[in-house]
Amino acid sequence: MDLKEIQNLIKFVAKSGASEVKLEMEDIKITIRTGSDPDAVAVRYVSESPVPQSTVAMTQEPHPISEGQAPVAPVAATEENSKYITIKSPIIGTFYRKPSPDKPLFVEVGQTIAEGDVLCIIEAMKLFNEIESEVSGKVIKILVDDSSPVEFDQPLFLVDPS
Structure with a gap:
């Protein structure tokens, strides 16, 4: 197993x-x-x-992840998108693009982001974890639909660091 x-x-x-x-x-x-x-x-x-x-x-027993503790590891994308950085999910849970239904989206395609900007929220066991960018660049593609489940290490965003 x-x-x-x-x-x-x-x-x-x-x-x-x-x-x-x-x-x-x-x-x-x-x-x-x-x-x-x-x-x-x-x-x-x-x-x-x-x-x-x-x-x-x-x-070891897992400890609940509190807000802001879930780092995102940028990993090089596939060869055809080698110039882009893939931001992957650090945990399993439900992916949300905005903080609440009546608030605006955290990021949109084409938006320039800086290191430390909140990209999304992943809800895991009733804890809402803000996922922050560890890279600066331009969001090229959002790979997950709002309110959909995500797995550990699943690609979420493609970012052009140039």
Whole structure:
């Protein structure tokens, strides 16, 4: 079971309203508990076999991400768009282009942005996380529709840094 499958399982349990889910396979035991607080989810991951060093990070309990703590890592885009920077989602959740329904959009295609500008909000477990730009440039394309679910590391924006 890889990290993406575990994240999807956590997301499913949080939405289902179940208070506890235990999953046991040949070499893995996972327990997901939600407390009385709907925002609190505890995950315990135990492996019966030797665990590679890269997997050890999953054994720690996740902490809720508060507003402004979710950095966006700019990553080089595909070869045809190599001059553009892809801004990807740092978390799973629901993507919003504006702070509330009656407010204007954070950014639009063609708009020039600076480092630290808020690009969008991603809601994860009732927490609204402002996603800030780590690059300056011009927004070339918005790759996600408003109010749609996004996955970890999913491309959100294409930015021309020149």
